[in-house]
Amino acid sequence: MNLYWIPLLTFIGCFIPLATVKWGRSLCTAATALFPALALLIVLQNLGAVLHGEDIRFSQSWIPALGLDISFRLDGLSLLFALLILGIGLLVILYARYYLSEKEQMGRFYGYLMLFMTAMIGFVLSNNLLQMWFFWELTSISSFLLISYWHHRSDARKGARMALTITGAGGLALLAGIVLIGQLLGSYDLDVVLNSGDAIRDADNYLVILVLVLLGAFTKSAQFPFYFWLPHAMAAPTPVSAYLHSATMVKAGIFLMARMFPVLAGTESWFLIVSITGLLTLLIGAYMALFKHDLKGLLAYSTVSHLGLITLLLGIGTDLAAVAAVFHIINHATFKASLFMAAGIIDHETGSRDMRQLNGLWKYMPQTATLAMVAAAAMAGVPLLNGFLSKEMFFAETLDQSTLGSISWMIPVFATIGAAFSVAYSLRFIHDVFFNGEPVDLPKTPHEPPRYMRVPVEILVGLCLVVGIFPEQTVGHLLAAASTSVLGGYLPEYHLYIWHGLNLPFIMSIIAMAGGAVLYLNRQRLFRFQAHFPERNESQLFDTSVKKLRDFIRVFLAWFDNGSTQRSVFWLLFLALAFTLFPLMQLNTTAGHRPQIPVDTVMLAGATLLCVASIATVIWHHLRLLALLLLSVVGMIVSIAFALFSAPDLALTQLSVEVVTIVLLLLALYFLPQRIRNYSSPSRIVRDLSLSVLIGGVVGTITYALMTRPFDTISGFFTENAKTLGGGTNIVNVILVDFRGFDTFGEITVLGIAALGIYKLIARMRLFQLHADTNGLPWTEDKHPIMFQIISQALLPLALMVSVYIFLRGHNLPGGGFIAGLITSVAIIQQYIARGYVWLQDRIRINYLTLIGTGLSIAFLTGVGSFIWQQPFLKSWHDYVHIPLIGEIELASAMAFDLGVYLTVVGASMLILANLGGLTSSERLRVEDDQ
Amino acid sequence: MNHLTIAPILIPSITAILMLLPPLAERIVLQRWLAWVSFVLLLAASTALLLQVDQQTQVYLLGGWQPPFGIMLLADRLSVMLVTLTAFLALCACLYGSAHEETTGRFFYPLFMFQVMGINGAFLTGDIFNLFVFFEVLLIASYALLVHGGGKEKTKASFHYITLNLLGSAFFLIALGTLYGTVGTLNMADLSAKVPLLAAETQAIAKAGALLLLLVFGLKSAMMPLQFWLTRTYAAAAAPVAALFAIMTKVGLYSIYRVFGGIFGDSAGDLANIATPWIWPLAIATLVFGMLGAIAAPSLRLLTANMVLISVGTLLLSFVMNGGQSLAAGLYYLMHSTLVAAALFLLADQIHVQRGHAQDRFVVSRPMKQAGILGAFYFTAAIAIIGLPPLSGFVGKALLLQGVTDSSERIWVWSSLLISSLFALIAFSRAGTSLFWHLSGSKSGTEVAKLAQLVAIALLLLASPLLTLFAGPVTSFTERAAQDIRQSTVLVQQVIAESEELTYDTH
Amino acid sequence: MTPTNRSWIPSTFNFVLLFVVWLLLTNSFTIGNILLATFLAWGIPFLISGLQSETSRVKKPLKAAQYLFILLWDIIISNVVVARQVLGNTHHLQPGFLAIPLDLTDPLPITLLASTISLTPGTVSTEVSVDLKTLYVHALNVDDEQILIASIKQRYESRLKEIFGC
Amino acid sequence: MIILEYLTVIFLLIGGFFLLVGSIGLFRLPDFYMRLHAPTKASTLGIGSILVASIIFYSFKGDGVSIKEFLITLFMFLTAPITAHMLSKAALHVRQPPRPDTLNIDQLENIRDRK
Amino acid sequence: MLENTVLAVSAAIGVSLLLNLWRFMKGPHMLDRILALDTMYINAIALIVLLGIYMGSPLYYEGALLIAMLGFVSTSAVCKFILRGDIIE
Amino acid sequence: MELIFALCVGILTACGVYLTLRGSTFTVVIGLTLLSYAVNLFLFASGRLALNAAPILKQAEQHTDPLPQALVLTAIVIGFAMTAFAVILAMRARADLGNDHVDGNPPELEQTLQHKDKRS
Ligand code: NA
Numbered sequence A: 001m002n003l004y005w006i007p008l009l010t011f012i013g014c015f016i017p018l019a020t021v022k023w024g025r026s027l028c029t030a031a032t033a034l035f036p037a038l039a040l041l042i043v044l045q046n047l048g049a050v051l052h053g054e055d056i057r058f059s060q061s062w063i064p065a066l067g068l069d070i071s072f073r074l075d076g077l078s079l080l081f082a083l084l085i086l087g088i089g090l091l092v093i094l095y096a097r098y099y100l101s102e103k104e105q106m107g108r109f110y111g112y113l114m115l116f117m118t119a120m121i122g123f124v125l126s127n128n129l130l131q132m133w134f135f136w137e138l139t140s141i142s143s144f145l146l147i148s149y150w151h152h153r154s155d156a157r158k159g160a161r162m163a164l165t166i167t168g169a170g171g172l173a174l175l176a177g178i179v180l181i182g183q184l185l186g187s188y189d190l191d192v193v194l195n196s197g198d199a200i201r202d203a204d205n206y207l208v209i210l211v212l213v214l215l216g217a218f219t220k221s222a223q224f225p226f227y228f229w230l231p232h233a234m235a236a237p238t239p240v241s242a243y244l245h246s247a248t249m250v251k252a253g254i255f256l257m258a259r260m261f262p263v264l265a266g267t268e269s270w271f272l273i274v275s276i277t278g279l280l281t282l283l284i285g286a287y288m289a290l291f292k293h294d295l296k297g298l299l300a301y302s303t304v305s306h307l308g309l310i311t312l313l314l315g316i317g318t319d320l321a322a323v324a325a326v327f328h329i330i331n332h333a334t335f336k337a338s339l340f341m342a343a344g345i346i347d348h349e350t351g352s353r354d355m356r357q358l359n360g361l362w363k364y365m366p367q368t369a370t371l372a373m374v375a376a377a378a379m380a381g382v383p384l385l386n387g388f389l390s391k392e393m394f395f396a397e398t399l400d401q402s403t404l405g406s407i408s409w410m411i412p413v414f415a416t417i418g419a420a421f422s423v424a425y426s427l428r429f430i431h432d433v434f435f436n437g438e439p440v441d442l443p444k445t446p447h448e449p450p451r452y453m454r455v456p457v458e459i460l461v462g463l464c465l466v467v468g469i470f471p472e473q474t475v476g477h478l479l480a481a482a483s484t485s486v487l488g489g490y491l492p493e494y495h496l497y498i499w500h501g502l503n504l505p506f507i508m509s510i511i512a513m514a515g516g517a518v519l520y521l522n523r524q525r526l527f528r529f530q531a532h533f534p535e536r537n538e539s540q541l542f543d544t545s546v547k548k549l550r551d552f553i554r555v556f557l558a559w560f561d562n563g564s565t566q567r568s569v570f571w572l573l574f575l576a577l578a579f580t581l582f583p584l585m586q587l588n589t590t591a592g593h594r595p596q597i598p599v600d601t602v603m604l605a606g607a608t609l610l611c612v613a614s615i616a617t618v619i620w621h622h623l624r625l626l627a628l629l630l631l632s633v634v635g636m637i638v639s640i641a642f643a644l645f646s647a648p649d650l651a652l653t654q655l656s657v658e659v660v661t662i663v664l665l666l667l668a669l670y671f672l673p674q675r676i677r678n679y680s681s682p683s684r685i686v687r688d689l690s691l692s693v694l695i696g697g698v699v700g701t702i703t704y705a706l707m708t709r710p711f712d713t714i715s716g717f718f719t720e721n722a723k724t725l726g727g728g729t730n731i732v733n734v735i736l737v738d739f740r741g742f743d744t745f746g747e748i749t750v751l752g753i754a755a756l757g758i759y760k761l762i763a764r765m766r767l768f769q770l771h772a773d774t775n776g777l778p779w780t781e782d783k784h785p786i787m788f789q790i791i792s793q794a795l796l797p798l799a800l801m802v803s804v805y806i807f808l809r810g811h812n813l814p815g816g817g818f819i820a821g822l823i824t825s826v827a828i829i830q831q832y833i834a835r836g837y838v839w840l841q842d843r844i845r846i847n848y849l850t851l852i853g854t855g856l857s858i859a860f861l862t863g864v865g866s867f868i869w870q871q872p873f874l875k876s877w878h879d880y881v882h883i884p885l886i887g888e889i890e891l892a893s894a895m896a897f898d899l900g901v902y903l904t905v906v907g908a909s910m911l912i913l914a915n916l917g918g919l920t921s922s923e924r925l926r927v928e929d930d931q
Numbered sequence B: 001m002n003h004l005t006i007a008p009i010l011i012p013s014i015t016a017i018l019m020l021l022p023p024l025a026e027r028i029v030l031q032r033w034l035a036w037v038s039f040v041l042l043l044a045a046s047t048a049l050l051l052q053v054d055q056q057t058q059v060y061l062l063g064g065w066q067p068p069f070g071i072m073l074l075a076d077r078l079s080v081m082l083v084t085l086t087a088f089l090a091l092c093a094c095l096y097g098s099a100h101e102e103t104t105g106r107f108f109y110p111l112f113m114f115q116v117m118g119i120n121g122a123f124l125t126g127d128i129f130n131l132f133v134f135f136e137v138l139l140i141a142s143y144a145l146l147v148h149g150g151g152k153e154k155t156k157a158s159f160h161y162i163t164l165n166l167l168g169s170a171f172f173l174i175a176l177g178t179l180y181g182t183v184g185t186l187n188m189a190d191l192s193a194k195v196p197l198l199a200a201e202t203q204a205i206a207k208a209g210a211l212l213l214l215l216v217f218g219l220k221s222a223m224m225p226l227q228f229w230l231t232r233t234y235a236a237a238a239a240p241v242a243a244l245f246a247i248m249t250k251v252g253l254y255s256i257y258r259v260f261g262g263i264f265g266d267s268a269g270d271l272a273n274i275a276t277p278w279i280w281p282l283a284i285a286t287l288v289f290g291m292l293g294a295i296a297a298p299s300l301r302l303l304t305a306n307m308v309l310i311s312v313g314t315l316l317l318s319f320v321m322n323g324g325q326s327l328a329a330g331l332y333y334l335m336h337s338t339l340v341a342a343a344l345f346l347l348a349d350q351i352h353v354q355r356g357h358a359q360d361r362f363v364v365s366r367p368m369k370q371a372g373i374l375g376a377f378y379f380t381a382a383i384a385i386i387g388l389p390p391l392s393g394f395v396g397k398a399l400l401l402q403g404v405t406d407s408s409e410r411i412w413v414w415s416s417l418l419i420s421s422l423f424a425l426i427a428f429s430r431a432g433t434s435l436f437w438h439l440s441g442s443k444s445g446t447e448v449a450k451l452a453q454l455v456a457i458a459l460l461l462l463a464s465p466l467l468t469l470f471a472g473p474v475t476s477f478t479e480r481a482a483q484d485i486r487q488s489t490v491l492v493q494q495v496i497a498e499s500e501e502l503t504y505d506t507h
Numbered sequence C: 001m002t003p004t005n006r007s008w009i010p011s012t013f014n015f016v017l018l019f020v021v022w023l024l025l026t027n028s029f030t031i032g033n034i035l036l037a038t039f040l041a042w043g044i045p046f047l048i049s050g051l052q053s054e055t056s057r058v059k060k061p062l063k064a065a066q067y068l069f070i071l072l073w074d075i076i077i078s079n080v081v082v083a084r085q086v087l088g089n090t091h092h093l094q095p096g097f098l099a100i101p102l103d104l105t106d107p108l109p110i111t112l113l114a115s116t117i118s119l120t121p122g123t124v125s126t127e128v129s130v131d132l133k134t135l136y137v138h139a140l141n142v143d144d145e146q147i148l149i150a151s152i153k154q155r156y157e158s159r160l161k162e163i164f165g166c
Numbered sequence D: 001m002i003i004l005e006y007l008t009v010i011f012l013l014i015g016g017f018f019l020l021v022g023s024i025g026l027f028r029l030p031d032f033y034m035r036l037h038a039p040t041k042a043s044t045l046g047i048g049s050i051l052v053a054s055i056i057f058y059s060f061k062g063d064g065v066s067i068k069e070f071l072i073t074l075f076m077f078l079t080a081p082i083t084a085h086m087l088s089k090a091a092l093h094v095r096q097p098p099r100p101d102t103l104n105i106d107q108l109e110n111i112r113d114r115k
Numbered sequence E: 001m002l003e004n005t006v007l008a009v010s011a012a013i014g015v016s017l018l019l020n021l022w023r024f025m026k027g028p029h030m031l032d033r034i035l036a037l038d039t040m041y042i043n044a045i046a047l048i049v050l051l052g053i054y055m056g057s058p059l060y061y062e063g064a065l066l067i068a069m070l071g072f073v074s075t076s077a078v079c080k081f082i083l084r085g086d087i088i089e
Numbered sequence F: 001m002e003l004i005f006a007l008c009v010g011i012l013t014a015c016g017v018y019l020t021l022r023g024s025t026f027t028v029v030i031g032l033t034l035l036s037y038a039v040n041l042f043l044f045a046s047g048r049l050a051l052n053a054a055p056i057l058k059q060a061e062q063h064t065d066p067l068p069q070a071l072v073l074t075a076i077v078i079g080f081a082m083t084a085f086a087v088i089l090a091m092r093a094r095a096d097l098g099n100d101h102v103d104g105n106p107p108e109l110e111q112t113l114q115h116k117d118k119r120s
């Protein structure tokens, strides 16, 4: 079987419990366990080969651009971990079957557990650094789900979040480290990486890589100063703790260090960082464990301490230290998993984990007590148990280093102190729980757990014993294989004897035992001493600091983005200024060499009008009607300027747009507050004025610089071909309906959409209807002055005639569909003004919406019509048709297109204006409700 | 002529037009079906075009006028990739909207269609003024869609959004005037050919114009300090609209790619890469601002909006970093972030509806009726958008990290990318735990998502695992697409040169 | 436009007016254009007939033409007069409001009268009473109120009465 | 031909003169009702003369007689009085005070209420 | 000669426009400003016709026509606004 | 003339920009309209100024650059649509939010406004 089957099986296993949970708890458990069991079989199938030093690999290309392959390897180290993960995993599954109550969603639990198992197994089997990271992060995610399994509990949510945040942050650092390695080596393949130790250690950024990778490892393995998430992760159900926080997840960081050992270790920085971190963690964990009244809290800190021990060993970096580290990984996994399970049983059967309540359980659950005591003894390092062996090796290694120079002796001293604390808290675990008088206020009467709930504990405790007594025969090969992997294919000389003779390490053990006993006996004094320090709840601390950070950010953001439109506009304009000012400063002279037009009186007068009117608009902007009138002055001058400078089409368009805009603004004026308040402070005004003047200056400068410089343009083409290819003499119009007809198509679409949008805005708009003007003067009674009506009526046919005229001549002379459409609209609007909405609504039955649709579809059909002749969209066509009597008539597809423009313009402007007019006649409002 | 090229513009256009006319105008059911059919058709057409342009870039001459005189569509891998993305996104958003939003105001479907038309037009056009026109199409449609459903918040957000964009459009025109007045052409490839030939004394003017384009595109893409509209708008818009808006920032980004990669890219002589020194700090500022906003966000919608900001910053970075070599990674990230953000907007809406008074704010609330499925959706989306394995975000992020090789760039890019991921992780874990797990009372509301809504979210989310699974072929495609910025320009320049020969022959 | 009371035949006046206007606009007298003019002069009134409320019709077109020339002449004369007033010492002017009792009853002739008054410089029609019986006029310089009223009534109103036959 | 040119010049001068007079009137006449008379001059004889000049000009330019300027005149004649009417209505409505020596000033409220 | 006349007359119109502007700025009432604007429209018509004569081109005629039509609409709309507030009721 | 033209464009721009920075919706709309005049003139000027050179064939010896004119035409129409939308939105904002501030409710003015609205 190929290696990928191992993670694949566990992955499939994620879904099994969800599917089988309805068949009952036992069946669900069995079905779930089947898949890791199969996976374990595959591992075992390869056991022999790997133990004989053969590495098994599988590789499949996945994302070449990233250098990420699906790549697995089974070597000694991964074999060891695979056995731990799958083996203990199976035990946890069995254990959880009894641990979880009937009410609990077992399917979800097992699903998460299997997901975690997949992540873990994928991680240890990875033969590609990126893939390794992939599974690494998956372990964080799935552990988040497991820790927060009881998500109705606040501590579970907080604990899970904290664990995720810390390990997630470490994961990101790890990713950075990994990518740096990848960039350095050009590959993430572990085979390449493991063979490039020298290259990495010699790299300029070795220290950066090291720190980043170690950040990943330390956060995951709860090393100082990141250890605090682990105790809070104890909010998880105990099977989770037994699995994640003893054997697997926290060991992922250790695994990473072990994996990268051949590549990163062996330097002074490695030694200093790793060993000091390990030592600190070892001490702090051991010390803290003693003071935890919570059974799981004690175990959590003890785990921290043991992880520190392994880290310290890896940090020492000698070959034998590495072997010791591997050995302790195995031992710790077995005794700690069993201890957690035992704690879970106690919790399950007594309803409490508080050692101040739990007393004298020996009487109630002797079998469990025996198991727990053996495991605790292993944790304390009592001879004949596995913990003793690896601790002896550890002591030996602390003595065998000299990297700290003259103060190297401190390490074994501190190691002994740590071990003493370890003995003390183990003693506390045994004595406080199983002896020490009678239980206090337990919610339940304790008794032995269900038979099979104890089985996993028995197996693990059995292992502790067997390994402790027959180390070479049981784990010898495995240890050798794993250590060979860690050391990069080399295995030092070592012996797994139970008895090495009375040597220094053994003396250290004795001191630790005695010291531990002394510490335990004086525990009350120690508790009192510890009580002087404020209780530090890291979870709360973490939460508060995140909250404080958030509050600070909120204040900052609220200051920066205070929700003000003016602020945003200011930034936009400021950036516009910055973007233009710098390039313009590189411009040597503003004026170019192009000959300029001489000035005459009219131009001067016009310019005066324009400037005065626009400045007056600024000054009088709070007098709304006046501002509006000033605006029309500006508009008029702009139109005249267009006319003057040879743009008749523009002049016409500007004029007609102008009128419609005025009407629209007048309507708005009526519904807006009559008085404008001065919303600006003087300093704001000065700031805005400066900005505006600068922007105006920049735009003016560009205008002048452009106009006075000659340039080459593509326009000659249009002038040359407007008639011959486009069939019209009005070049601008030919551009609009033909050369660049697509722009026009977009433009009328914009107009149509605007009308739809405005229609939406108007619907259900509730506005005040004023009964008097600004000065409190009531409106005149004469709604529709009769003379005004009569003349407006007379003007209508004339205006329509003009609009037909403007429409028809557009292709050859100034005019066209857009202007014609606006003239038509204005003519109709004039009727609305003169006659009122109601009068007209009864007489005009046009659906303006349909008009827009028709206009757009005509334009569209003109465009796609050319498809029939295999021509692209909007390919124009024109011809001269001779009709008797009438003469030659030009027919052009552009004309149809222009008709579309015309109809859209009429439809859109009328849809807007007529509906707006209808607002105050709301009784007759035919607009459907827009909520 | 290959009409498939223009189909992504014409399909939504005619659909929208038909919806204004009887018999569809008044019949929402018909409109709904037409919209679905049309989007499926659009997706099919875009996909077909995508396959085509992967073989051969397509140039479509509107009205048959040769470039640079007429308007031209340019369908290359880059543009069609985005068009296809739009089609898929729009289909999902429309599907979602058909459950509720179609009835909360008029013209939902036609406006939706017009919006898509505008977006597709902006992606496909090869003419800078035509780009302006399509920008306006998509903007006006977005204004109208933004107010869809009514309410104070929408009105408030709209005025802000519109004021900024109208100013943006004004500067767009100034920029175009400046470019035309100096270079004398509007075709983007032709601009690219002529910009290096500019006389020294006009270069400065053209540069000012070009940077104004950066302002405009920056505004659309929500680049700092032009991002103010984004959170407000996204928080106020109706869910399917917000989802569709997720592609809008990408239009701005795409335009930046085209203009500052194509016209003012490496081959622009003295004006080469003029935007780069500006984009660098602004992109990082955007990212930082986005991640701060994510931490501070009080609701899922705002959180998502800030994630969009982060993605904008990231994408801008991908454009400038590593001398422009990381764009392929950026394009992958673009697809991923757009779809996931859209899904999150839709999801936030469902959460909002089902949590009653608490809406999508991170406060204690009653349980949701469909907490299970929504939770699963949320979990998926969060993992994807934070950039964690096993979903697409991590691929994009890793590609981007890997893309930076210059050590001075690396400091900035890596720290901003990684820290933003961490902030996103913190924000989303907090958001998720408080939305789904911080409950009071056991009685859930009665509101349930309609099937169409769930399917829409699921479809969008499905993209993420697919993008991961097929990351190999996808990244190889985006690598080719990233090269198109340069290659398509050269291609069009050849077309122009050929047509000029033709023109001279006839005269 | 779908008018409620569509009339197929436009009023002659409208037809002629529009026909002439078209020819004026296009300044072309080809057969084709004349046909087009005819079509438009018929079509446009037809299209908008729903929006046109009934008004009095011109009964005596010749008189109307004559009226036009009188008006033109008066405009020229009064322009000169008013120009002198405007450029001269404005303090010597005696502005005033006049109430002209109307014999006309239909809105259209009244409107035309009012327009005539306004077009001749020196007088502006400001308001017409609700019952359409009085036209209020502002005059720039009133030498004699009654003479001015009488001259307006005699010179314009009587002629209009004749033209519209009322 | 030269006569036509002279005619053009004369009409232009007349037009320009009256336009100027109209604006001067607007500039210096003392109350609103009096100022209201000013544009009437400009719009009638002022514009009229200029349009006539234009007609003559295009006629001698040789493109055939162009008389479409009449249309502008028609529009002006139709609309100018109504503009004045609406303006004076508005002035009455907002109770613009006429010069105190205005004849029948006591009738102002009646006129305003269209009695 | 014609050219000089046109220039002279257009100068006169320029002066007229400035006089209108003066009235516009001075007011005193809004109606004075509206009146001034209306007079500006008239001067603008003349100016455009003159422009046509000056350029010898009839292209600008429609501009004048449009001002004649549209100037009326906007002036009357503003008056209606002052009279009734709601211009389309 | 070019200098005066540029001056006008500059002043128009400055005025428009200043008004868009104000706090009331109507003023912002006015500002945007002014700005769009400036922009249209600017875009127009990018084809350079010319007298008596209308881009109508047979009507003049020379023709000024027709392309910017076509662009300005498009811009005018689009600008019109946008302005219209902004105007109506300003009204809608007034209707929904009760005042005409660009942000809906300026905190320092909220009370006085409520007071005023009650009266009206
Ligand atoms: Na105890």
Ligand code: NA
Binding pocket: A837, A916, A917, A918, A919, A920, A921, E086, E088, E089
């Ligand atoms: Na109304």
